[in-house]
Amino acid sequence: MRFETLFFILSIPIFLSCSKDLGDEGSLDDLSLNEAIAEKILSKTNAIRKTQGLSDLIQDDEMDKLATIHSENMIQYDFFDHVDHEGKKPSDRAKDLNFTYSKLAENIGYVPWFENVSNCGDTRSAESIAECVVEGWKNSPGHYTNMIGDYVELGVGVAFTQDSIGYFTQVFRTR
Numbered sequence: 001m002r003f004e005t006l007f008f009i010l011s012i013p014i015f016l017s018c019s020k021d022l023g024d025e026g027s028l029d030d031l032s033l034n035e036a037i038a039e040k041i042l043s044k045t046n047a048i049r050k051t052q053g054l055s056d057l058i059q060d061d062e063m064d065k066l067a068t069i070h071s072e073n074m075i076q077y078d079f080f081d082h083v084d085h086e087g088k089k090p091s092d093r094a095k096d097l098n099f100t101y102s103k104l105a106e107n108i109g110y111v112p113w114f115e116n117v118s119n120c121g122d123t124r125s126a127e128s129i130a131e132c133v134v135e136g137w138k139n140s141p142g143h144y145t146n147m148i149g150d151y152v153e154l155g156v157g158v159a160f161t162q163d164s165i166g167y168f169t170q171v172f173r174t175r
Contacts, residue, residue, distance in 0.1 A: 033126060038064065038156035040130035041168065045147050045154060048138055052148050060173065062099050063155020067106075067169040069093070071157035074108070074167045082106055090171060103174040105146040109133045113164040123166075133168045146172055 039059075046056040070084065070093065077085035084093065090106040111132050115122045120132035137143035151172035159167050 034158040034160075036126040037130050037158045037166070037168075040126055041134055041156045041158075041170065042154055044130055044134040045170070048134070048144075048147055054148060057154035057172070058152060060153035060155050062097070063153055063171045063173050064157065065155070066090070066094055066097060066099060067155040067157030067171045068159065069157065070106070070108070070169045070171075071159040071167040074110075074169075075159050075161050080108065080110065080167075082108060094171075094173075099173075100175055101173045103149075103151060103172075105149060105151065105172040107137050107143045107146050107168075107170040107172075109136055109143075109168045111136075111166050111168070113160065113166060129166055133166070137170070146170070150174065 042057065042059055049056065070090070073084055074080055079085055083089055088096070091101075091104055094101060094104060111117060111120065111123055111129055113124055113129060115124060117123045117132060120135070121128070123129040123132050137147060147170075149172060151174050153173045153175075155169075155171040155173070157169040157171075161167070
């Protein structure tokens with residue numbers, strides 16, 4: 001099994017303060033906001049796949065759990081990598097949870113919830129922050145390869161820091 005570790009960091013300017021004005025979206029702690037962002041990431045990923053004549057990825061609860069744990073761990077243990085704070089790769093984390101797969105890949109990224117994000121503009125809605133992270137992956141050859149790869153299922157994990165930085169994980173799987 002081949003697993004590519006690919007990194008994604010958007011060009012993010014230094015901010016003196018981050019806005020937590022979430023408008024109609026609710027609180028960053030609100031699970032429904034994270035779920036809305038995850039759904040939009042799945043939809044936008046599938047739209048990219050359609051342009052290549054590929055079938056839609058199917059949302060998968062197991063992969064959502066795996067992706068969410070990784071996004072939360074990157075925040076809790078202050079790292080940004082495919083290898084986690086315990087030295088485990090995505091395949092190790094999947095095996096720890098007894099999740100089966102024949103192929104597995106992962107994309108990670110982070111984007112601030114802010115009014116003026118470089119290359120993205122205002123990311124203070126589920127739509128705009130999902131668009132920003134997916135476009136970043138699309139413009140990164142390795143991440144794009146995963147997005148249009150021979151996978152069947154997708155899990156998306158979304159978590160926010162106290163200062164409103166969103167951490168995103170996509171886990172692609174074929175059983």
